[in-house]
Amino acid sequence: SYVLTQPPSVSVAPGKTARITCGGDNIGIKTVHWYQQRSGQAPVLVIYYDRSRPSGIPDRFSGSSSGNTATLTISGVEAGDEADYYCLVWDSSRYYAFGTGTKVTVL
Amino acid sequence: QVQLVQSGAEVKRPGASVKVSCKASGYTFTGNYIHWVRQAPGQGLEWMGWINPNRGGTDFAPKFHGRLTMTRDTSTSTVYMQLGWLKSDDTAVYYCARDQGYGGRTPFDHWGQGTLVTVSS
Numbered sequence: 762s763y764v765l766t767q768p769p770s771v772s773v774a775p776g777k778t779a780r781i782t783c784g785g786d787n788i789g790i791k792t793v794h795w796y797q798q799r800s801g802q803a804p805v806l807v808i809y810y811d812r813s814r815p816s817g818i819p820d821r822f823s824g825s826s827s828g829n830t831a832t833l834t835i836s837g838v839e840a841g842d843e844a845d846y847y848c849l850v851w852d853s854s855r856y857y858a859f860g861t862g863t864k865v866t867v868l
Numbered sequence: 869q870v871q872l873v874q875s876g877a878e879v880k881r882p883g884a885s886v887k888v889s890c891k892a893s894g895y896t897f898t899g900n901y902i903h904w905v906r907q908a909p910g911q912g913l914e915w916m917g918w919i920n921p922n923r924g925g926t927d928f929a930p931k932f933h934g935r936l937t938m939t940r941d942t943s944t945s946t947v948y949m950q951l952g953w954l955k956s957d958d959t960a961v962y963y964c965a966r967d968q969g970y971g972g973r974t975p976f977d978h979w980g981q982g983t984l985v986t987v988s989s
Binding site for chain 2 (some may be wrong): 762792794796798803804805806809810815847849851854856857858859860861862
């Protein structure tokens with residue numbers, strides 16, 4: 762199965778930039794989606810097709826992907842961005858894989 | 869607006885089976901795959917499988933083969949996920965999620981509220 766590795770936690774001060782990585786073999790040639798999951802809630806799509814934002818998601822959220830790493834960037838972090846974040850990839854062998862998840866803490 | 873509403877919490881004994889429903893509204897039911905994803909307490913998200921509400925076809929993650937079933941009722945726009953031979957480590961919140969299309973590279977764009985399944989003797 763396809764393995765996606767994320768850092769367990771990222772801490773960031775309000776107004777600063779948080780970068781969350783998702784590492785996987787040749788992830789740069791796959792399609793990556795990102796989800797935000799606040800405590801006790803269902804996941805919400807924040808980035809799809811590597812870098813597109815659904816309607817209603819602030820442009821502070823952006824995505825990129827190259828080589829073996831995909832990155833979700835949150836600029837101008839706000840207290841409401843505190844949540845767990847997961848990457849999702851279809852590994853082209855019929856199956857899907859979620860990343861291990863990253864807890865973002867706003868200091 | 870698109871909505872996925874799931875059935876309520878369940879408590880089951882080890883060895884039993886559980887059936888969770890996911891009722892869709894706000895879009896054409898047969899136009900999008902539905903996935904099931906689970907999350908054990910304090911753990912990450914785990915993809916379980918999908919169902920094509922149009923033809924009823926399914927595909928599952930290898931670890932669930934043999935004890936996972938997904939069905940649909942087009943008359944009520946509802947999909948069902950049944951997991952058998954429950955073990956304590958099946959205790960989790962189970963989510964249904966709509967695929968933006970027909971699987972593959974498309975994202976899961978809307979999620980149900982989740983259903984807690986507790987397996988305990």
